[in-house]
Amino acid sequence: MERLIRLLPFLAWLPQVSGRDLRRDLGVGLSGAVLALPQSMAYALIAGLPAEYGLYAAILPVLIACLWGSSKHMVGGPTAAISVVLFTAIAPLAPPGSTQFIQYALLLTFLAGLFQWLLGLLRFGVLVNFVSHSVLLGFTCGAALVIVIGQLPYLLGIAAGGQGTALSSAAALWWKLPQFHVPSLLVGLFSLVLSLVVKRLWRRGPALLVGLIGASALVWAMPATFAGVAKVAAFRSALPPLSLLRFDLSAIAQLLPAAVACGMLGLVTSLSIARALAARSHQPLDANQEVRAQGLSNLIGPWLSGTLSAGSFTRSGLNQDAGARTPLAGVFSALWVALLAVAGASLITHIPLPAMAAGILLICWNLVDRPSLRALWKGSRAESLVMLLTLAATLLLPLQNAIYAGVLASLFFYLKRTSQPRVQQWAREDEEVLRIEGSIFFGACDYLQKLMQHSRGERLVLDAHHVNFIDFAGAQMLQQEAHRLASEGRCLVLRNARPRVKAELVKQMGQGGVLQVEE
Numbered sequence: 001m002e003r004l005i006r007l008l009p010f011l012a013w014l015p016q017v018s019g020r021d022l023r024r025d026l027g028v029g030l031s032g033a034v035l036a037l038p039q040s041m042a043y044a045l046i047a048g049l050p051a052e053y054g055l056y057a058a059i060l061p062v063l064i065a066c067l068w069g070s071s072k073h074m075v076g077g078p079t080a081a082i083s084v085v086l087f088t089a090i091a092p093l094a095p096p097g098s099t100q101f102i103q104y105a106l107l108l109t110f111l112a113g114l115f116q117w118l119l120g121l122l123r124f125g126v127l128v129n130f131v132s133h134s135v136l137l138g139f140t141c142g143a144a145l146v147i148v149i150g151q152l153p154y155l156l157g158i159a160a161g162g163q164g165t166a167l168s169s170a171a172a173l174w175w176k177l178p179q180f181h182v183p184s185l186l187v188g189l190f191s192l193v194l195s196l197v198v199k200r201l202w203r204r205g206p207a208l209l210v211g212l213i214g215a216s217a218l219v220w221a222m223p224a225t226f227a228g229v230a231k232v233a234a235f236r237s238a239l240p241p242l243s244l245l246r247f248d249l250s251a252i253a254q255l256l257p258a259a260v261a262c263g264m265l266g267l268v269t270s271l272s273i274a275r276a277l278a279a280r281s282h283q284p285l286d287a288n289q290e291v292r293a294q295g296l297s298n299l300i301g302p303w304l305s306g307t308l309s310a311g312s313f314t315r316s317g318l319n320q321d322a323g324a325r326t327p328l329a330g331v332f333s334a335l336w337v338a339l340l341a342v343a344g345a346s347l348i349t350h351i352p353l354p355a356m357a358a359g360i361l362l363i364c365w366n367l368v369d370r371p372s373l374r375a376l377w378k379g380s381r382a383e384s385l386v387m388l389l390t391l392a393a394t395l396l397l398p399l400q401n402a403i404y405a406g407v408l409a410s411l412f413f414y415l416k417r418t419s420q421p422r423v424q425q426w427a428r429e430d431e432e433v434l435r436i437e438g439s440i441f442f443g444a445c446d447y448l449q450k451l452m453q454h455s456r457g458e459r460l461v462l463d464a465h466h467v468n469f470i471d472f473a474g475a476q477m478l479q480q481e482a483h484r485l486a487s488e489g490r491c492l493v494l495r496n497a498r499p500r501v502k503a504e505l506v507k508q509m510g511q512g513g514v515l516q517v518e519e
Helices: 002-007 019-046 052-057 060-068 080-090 099-121 125-130 133-156 166-179 182-201 207-221 249-281 287-304 313-321 328-343 353-367 370-379 381-396 399-418 445-453 472-487 499-509
Strands: 422-428 431-437 459-463 491-495 516-518
Touching: 019 052, 019 080, 019 133, 019 207, 019 313, 019 328, 019 353, 052 060, 052 287, 052 328, 060 287, 060 328, 080 099, 080 133, 080 249, 080 353, 099 249, 099 287, 133 166, 133 182, 133 249, 133 353, 133 370, 133 381, 133 399, 166 381, 182 207, 182 353, 207 353, 249 287, 249 313, 249 399, 313 328, 370 381, 381 399, 422 445, 431 445, 445 472, 459 472, 472 491, 472 499
Parallel strands: 431 459, 459 491, 491 516
Antiparallel strands: 422 431
């Protein structure tokens, strides 16, 4: 049974679900589906896909992630940031919305899912911790700007242009501004204002859905005025069709860097949401199980036309606030999306694209975590610089490369900080004491050696009470300094070293040597 639960983890909690839990989760799932329906279609358009592919990504991948994950409340699906990365990675390879573009999107999703699943299988989920919170803040801010630039052509009713960086897209848009379509802009503004009014009067209401319905009704009621407004392309059925992936080696080579970036971004986002929800509800969380669940959802999803999915801030928050009892709330949400999509497939094609763009602009505004940005700016200048560098990278580089740039910036500042550990210095009688608060490793050797070379005491004492680790380079440096001081008639003493540090010194240098070790 234990082996079966590892294979099918939902068997651990499913038998304990009561009828009352089922009724509650069914209602919560409906609320989530109402929110997911317009959001998912909007994210598909951001990714350069037909609108129905957003619905496909909100069905099977969500169902799998909820059943195989460890969080009670997290609900996934397509997200804004990942949709932008999908678009910027694939747009140079195929025209957005084309059959080739869709095939590349599904292949990229499979590769990202494989990467995620392998990380979970090898219990390497801890790797996502290298993407710091400041990198995520900078990336989401930059992604919001990229999304806005990409959606303005739909809002203004002009032909979209500029594939590549945000700046090139903005430049292409600038030259086409005089061609904007007034009726399209009016429809978009009407939908945006209506959504804002609903959001103000009904905080948890389906503001995006009301805005889309209102704009659709306006276009339908005044066909002569709004005849030229573009609408969502028609599709036969919203049920996910079977998709056979084509494993072309050249395409895999081109998509692999973006797939790794998408996989990392999806995992960091999902785990951040899951941890925040777990802290609020005091539930245990298995990070590696969550990583495997996200990978499995993206491995299986593409075979039924589901593009990349990850944890959703808005849907997960709504799920917990509405009182979801079990992960079945997310499962029911996916099933409700499927039912609503099939029943309302003919109605979806009446939605104006400017209204969808207006809804996306509202999503972008909510995407920016303004309180965290203010706290980061007040708390740490170095982390603020990492955030700004990541933000700049999202505008100047292809978006998937911005994640790598942010991670490298974070690692640079971390290594700079650890290479100069805090050292307190004082003298008493014939001793000069250096209390080291950090690790003695290859990166810090030069800094510590220069401090020791400036000492003038008969006995140079290194207080190692706060040293947790010493490597071979650190041990060699200490032994070298001990010999130098001995040649000058002085001595080097290591005091208050922890057993682990002592053991490492003995292993690296043996029992001999002129370095004195004291308790």
